[in-house]
Amino acid sequence: MPEAILDVQDLSYSFRTYGGEVQAVRGVSFEVMPGEVVGIVGESGCGKSVTAQCALRLNPEPPGFRRGGRMLYKGEDVFAKGERELRRMRGAEIGFVFQDPMTYLNPTMRVGAQVEEVFAGRPGVSRREARSRADEMLALVGISDVARRREQYPHELSGGMKQRVMIAMALVGRPSLIIADEPTTSLDVTIEAQILELLDDLRRKLGTAIVLITHDLGVIAKMCDRVYVMYGGKVVESGGAEDIFYRTAHPYTAGLLGSVARLETDCDEELKAIEGTPPDLFSPPPGCPFAARCDYAMRVCRESPAPEYRLEGGHRVSCWLRHEYAEPVELPARCAPEAAV
Amino acid sequence: MSVAEREPLLSVSGLSKHFRMSRTEVLKAVDDVSFDVREGETVGLVGESGCGKSTTGRCIVRLHEPTAGAVRFAGEDVYAPAGSRSADRERKRRLCKGMQMVFQNPYSSLNPRMTVKDIVGEGFALVGRLGQKERDERIVELLRTVGLGAEHMSRFPHEFSGGQRQRIGIARALSVDPRFIVCDEPISALDVSIQAQVINMLKRLQAERGLTYLFVAHDLSVVKYISDRVIVMYLGTVVEQAGASELYRSPLHPYTRALFSAIPEADPRVARGRARIPLKGEIPSPVNPRDECRFADRCPIAEPVCRSRRPPLRDMGDGHRVACHLA
Numbered sequence: 001m002p003e004a005i006l007d008v009q010d011l012s013y014s015f016r017t018y019g020g021e022v023q024a025v026r027g028v029s030f031e032v033m034p035g036e037v038v039g040i041v042g043e044s045g046c047g048k049s050v051t052a053q054c055a056l057r058l059n060p061e062p063p064g065f066r067r068g069g070r071m072l073y074k075g076e077d078v079f080a081k082g083e084r085e086l087r088r089m090r091g092a093e094i095g096f097v098f099q100d101p102m103t104y105l106n107p108t109m110r111v112g113a114q115v116e117e118v119f120a121g122r123p124g125v126s127r128r129e130a131r132s133r134a135d136e137m138l139a140l141v142g143i144s145d146v147a148r149r150r151e152q153y154p155h156e157l158s159g160g161m162k163q164r165v166m167i168a169m170a171l172v173g174r175p176s177l178i179i180a181d182e183p184t185t186s187l188d189v190t191i192e193a194q195i196l197e198l199l200d201d202l203r204r205k206l207g208t209a210i211v212l213i214t215h216d217l218g219v220i221a222k223m224c225d226r227v228y229v230m231y232g233g234k235v236v237e238s239g240g241a242e243d244i245f246y247r248t249a250h251p252y253t254a255g256l257l258g259s260v261a262r263l264e265t266d267c268d269e270e271l272k273a274i275e276g277t278p279p280d281l282f283s284p285p286p287g288c289p290f291a292a293r294c295d296y297a298m299r300v301c302r303e304s305p306a307p308e309y310r311l312e313g314g315h316r317v318s319c320w321l322r323h324e325y326a327e328p329v330e331l332p333a334r335c336a337p338e339a340a341v
Numbered sequence: 342m343s344v345a346e347r348e349p350l351l352s353v354s355g356l357s358k359h360f361r362m363s364r365t366e367v368l369k370a371v372d373d374v375s376f377d378v379r380e381g382e383t384v385g386l387v388g389e390s391g392c393g394k395s396t397t398g399r400c401i402v403r404l405h406e407p408t409a410g411a412v413r414f415a416g417e418d419v420y421a422p423a424g425s426r427s428a429d430r431e432r433k434r435r436l437c438k439g440m441q442m443v444f445q446n447p448y449s450s451l452n453p454r455m456t457v458k459d460i461v462g463e464g465f466a467l468v469g470r471l472g473q474k475e476r477d478e479r480i481v482e483l484l485r486t487v488g489l490g491a492e493h494m495s496r497f498p499h500e501f502s503g504g505q506r507q508r509i510g511i512a513r514a515l516s517v518d519p520r521f522i523v524c525d526e527p528i529s530a531l532d533v534s535i536q537a538q539v540i541n542m543l544k545r546l547q548a549e550r551g552l553t554y555l556f557v558a559h560d561l562s563v564v565k566y567i568s569d570r571v572i573v574m575y576l577g578t579v580v581e582q583a584g585a586s587e588l589y590r591s592p593l594h595p596y597t598r599a600l601f602s603a604i605p606e607a608d609p610r611v612a613r614g615r616a617r618i619p620l621k622g623e624i625p626s627p628v629n630p631r632d633e634c635r636f637a638d639r640c641p642i643a644e645p646v647c648r649s650r651r652p653p654l655r656d657m658g659d660g661h662r663v664a665c666h667l668a
Contacts, residue, residue, distance in 0.1 A: 043532040158623050159390075188389035188559065190620050193603040197617075215533055218605025222612040241609045259537035260607050261566035263589060270544075271566070273537035277502055 003075065004031040005177050005209050006055060011069035013050055016062060020282050024050040026233040027069065032177065037203065037210045039224035039241075041217065041256075045278055047233040048213045052179045054078065055211075056090050074176075091118040095170030095208075099182035101162035105154040111165045112138070112150025118173050137168040140205075142198060160191035164198070171202060179211045184219060196223055217260055221245060226314075229253050232279045232289025234305075239315030249317035252290045254331040272332070288320065296321055296329050348416075349377035350521060350553050351401065351440075356410035358396050368628045370396045372577040373410070375654070380520070383547065383554040385568030385585065387561060389600075391624055393577040395445075398523045398557045402442050403433070414521070415439055438467055441514035445526035447506035451498040457484070457509055458494040464516040483512045487542060504535035508542070515546070521553045529560065540567060561604050565589050570660075573597050576627055576635040579654060583661035593663040596636045634666065642667060 013025040025047040032038045040048045053059045054071050057078060071078050073093065081089070090096070098104040106114055115134040119125040125133075138146045141164040154162055163183065170178050180199065184192040200223060203210055212223055220227055220241065227244045229237040229252065237250035248254045258272035265271070276293040279285055285292065291301040301320050309322040321329055358371040371393040378384045386394045399405045401412055403419060412419040419436060423429035444450035451460055461480050465471050471479070481491045487508040498506055507527060514522055524543065528536040540563065546552060558564050564571055565585050572582040573594065581594040592598045599618040606612045621639045634640070637647040646666045654664045 043534060160623050188624075189561070189603045189605065190389065190599060191623065192605065193617055194619075216605060217533070217607035218612065221607050221609040222605060245607070245609050256533060257607065259534050261537075261540070261560075261562045262607060263562055263565060263604065265562070265566050267566060267585070271537040271541055273541050274534040275538070277504070277535075 002034060004072075005034055005074060006030075006032040006211070007070075007072040007075075008051070008054075009070045009072070011051065011054065011071055012067035013047075013054060013059070013064060014067050015059075015064050022281050023067070023284055024233055024281060025054075026284065028230070028233070028235050029069075030228050030235065030238065032209050032211055034176065035203065035207050035209055036225045037200075037212060037223050039220040039227040040211065040213045040230060041215065041220050041227060042230035043215055043278060045281065046230040047281075048230050049181055051230075052181055052211060052213050055177075055179060056094055056096060057081075057086050058096070088122075091170075091173040091175065092122070093173075093175055093177070095173065095175040095178045097163075097166050097170045097178060097180040097183045099185050101159065101166045101186075102154070104166060105162060107154055110151050110153060111157065112146075115150075115165065115168050115172055118169060134168070134172055137172040138165070140202070141165075141168045141171070142194070143168070159187055160194065163187060163191075163195055167195070167198065167202075171206070171208070174206070175208060177209045177211065179213070181213045182215070183212070185214070185216070192219075199223070217256065229256070232284060233281060234289055234318065236288075236290065236319070237315075237317045239311070240313065243311075243313065243315040247311075247315065248331055249311060249315065249322075250290075250319050251294045251296050251321070251331060255293075258332055288318070298326065348379075350380040350415060351378040351555070352413045353377070353397070353401065354411050354413075356397065356400055356412065357408045358393070358400055358405055359408040362628060366628050369577050369630055370627060371400065371407075372630070374574070374577075374579050375410075376572055376579065376582060378521070378553060378555055380553055381547075381551055382569040383556055383567055385564035385571040386555060386557045386574065387559060387564050387571060387600075388574035389559060389624060391576070391627065392574040393627075394557045394559075394574050395525050397574070398442070398525050398555060401555065402440055402523055403436065404442070434467055437464075438517045439519055440521040440523065441517065441519040442523045442525060443507070443510050443514050443527045446530055447503050447510055448530070450510055451506055453498055456495050456497055457489075460498070460509060461512045461516055464513065467517050479516075483516055486515065486546070487512045488538075502535075503531050504538060507531060507539055511539075511542070511546075515550075518550075519552070521555070523555045523557065525557045526559070527556075528563065529558065536563070543567070561601065562606075573600070576624065576630065578635055578651075579662075579664060580636065581661075581663045581665075582654075584659070587659065587661055593657065593661070593668045594636075594665050595640050595642055595667075599641075634664075 008028060008030050011025055011028045015022045015024060028051055042048045050059060055078060066079050112134055116130045119130040135146050143149050143164055184195050224241050227241055228235050231252050237253050255274040259274055261271060274293050279289050287302045287304050288306050291297045298320060306318045306320045308316050308318045310316055320326055354375045356371055356374045360368040360370060362368050374397055388394045400407045423432055458480055461483055462476055465476060484490060484493060489508055528539050556567055568585045571585050571588050573580050575596050581597045592601055599620050602618040625638055632651055634647040634652050637643045652664045652666045654662045656662050
């Protein structure tokens with residue numbers, strides 16, 4: 001079995017604030033294999049971005065600090081690395097695509113120079129080479145007329161173009177891993193489809209592994225090989241994309257799937273909203289984070305955290321309903337469409 | 342009487358909103374848009390950013406003064422010269438009682454220095470004088486309607502989550518007991534599990550109070566779910582309109598087809614099995630558009646006729662209208 005590029009073991013990460021300690025991530029484990037697309041899905045405040053940003057130590061420290069666990073990139077703990085090493089890793093080893101290209105591109109720099117800047121201060125890459133590699137990458141991400149575009153400023157580009165520039169910046173150092181944090185959330189559907197196809201295409205061409213962080217189940221369905229569902233700072237369910245969508249095992253995942261309107265949803269049918277709001281991470285509940293909103297919650301769910309149960313084919317779920325003493329329940333699973341099989 | 346036979350509650354005809362950018366440049370955000378909304382129905386207005394859907398909604402409730410065209414609400418012309426300033430003010434009061442708006446961003450559409458009680462109760466000035474006690478009772482009742490309670494009255498907007506704020510915005514819109522509400526992307530700033538709560542609530546309120554909605558959104562699945570009829574806009578113009586199920590079953594305009602093929606479906610086999618109709622390039626600038634089909638540059642089936650003149654909105658039967666020379 002090949003070694004994981006990113007191996008996260010029982011990671012806990014908190015922020016110290018005036019109001020107390022925010023336990024943003026509480027014991028998360030996951031791994032990313034070379035060349036695969038891993039999705040992390042969850043709602044705002046579930047800790048998905050904080051987890052991903054740990055890979056490059058992008059969370060402000062302080063107030064952020066690691067409470068426990070490890071995050072290994074190619075076998076080395078990123079929390080043991082110094083600032084110089086991290087600087088070298090950023091862009092060259094791990095590329096990052098942020099949600100809002102408007103705020104992450106420098107408005108006072110031409111876009112070509114921003115892509116080249118990835119090579120600044122790196123040994124072995126001349127100015128001219130940096131320039132030609134930047135141009136090559138801009139063309140690869142689908143920017144036409146590179147010679148003119150590279151001299152433009154971010155405000156002269158449309159949202160989709162800016163996101164392409166962000167992706168070019170993330171890819172130009174030929175990283176082995178790209179972390180894309182909500183890469184298409186601020187884009188329109190037709191542009192979103194273009195960007196997702198671009199990412200998929202680049203993965204095929206360059207063999208880059210991708211961690212895709214999103215709240216959009218549609219994006220997950222289209223792109224991901226494996227999926228981790230996060231809630232309240234924990235991974236509640238993980239498995240292959242088909243496991244998550246067709247053999248849903250956690251009530252939260254089922255609730256999430258039931259609450260999105262789909263094209264075939266009948267207008268008379270009520271959407272199954274998940275009542276209530278996510279837990280307060282200043283004082284997270286001792287048991288399952290979803291217990292307060294869960295239709296199937298038992299007493300044990302509120303009192304102690306659920307163990308992780310292994311189901312078939314790498315599908316895992318942290319839910320007390322799997323315990324041998326729990327009464328079996330039927331979650332509203334989605335039927336796989338026969339025609340598409 | 343079926344929905345189709347009733348007089349329209351709102352009728353928009355030839356509505357245009359142009360913004361002058363410089364001496365030679367005019368941004369045509371909305372350009373000659375016409376449609377009707379009948380009492381009790383929900384009309385979805387969809388399109389990508391910059392297509393003019395929000396501007397259209399804002400022109401209807403008088404947040405923008407249109408450049409041309411007319412808006413009639415409940416038999417009254419919203420923009421006709423009123424004669425005197427007091428007559429105009431009087432008409433504005435009447436219109437505000439009849440139509441309200443729910444805004445996209447629940448973080449910027451509530452005044453952070455006002456309590457929930459003041460935000461929701463502000464509209465009562467339009468309804469007439471109320472005593473302190475009656476006023477409070479009505480505010481509590483409104484808050485209950487949207488799933489909040491009396492204990493929230495003296496709190497400030499920052500103490501609430503996004504979904505709760507959107508509920509406050511809806512309570513504010515309901516306070517004057519309107520007939521018609523423009524919902525401008527009411528759920529796009531909310532989390533998935535909260536979106537369903539708000540959608541269900543909007544549907545329940547419609548059933549209970551007989552409300553009429555213009556639902557402006559870019560999420561095509563939600564629009565299909567909530568709307569009776571759907572209007573698709575592109576670059577300031579209406580490209581297609583039809584009953585919701587009819588439109589999604591057989592879209593006629595090439596833009597509508599491309600848009601539907603790009604919907605991110607939350608189902609891996611459907612999402613991966615479907616062929617997307619690729620569109621060339623990106624939405625062009627709405628500044629100084631030429632007199633041609635606005636979609637011609639990106640259209641996969643464009644022909645010379647598309648560039649010769651702008652296609653009119655033609656009725657293809659059963660109220661399914663499309664603006665395409667080739668349909």
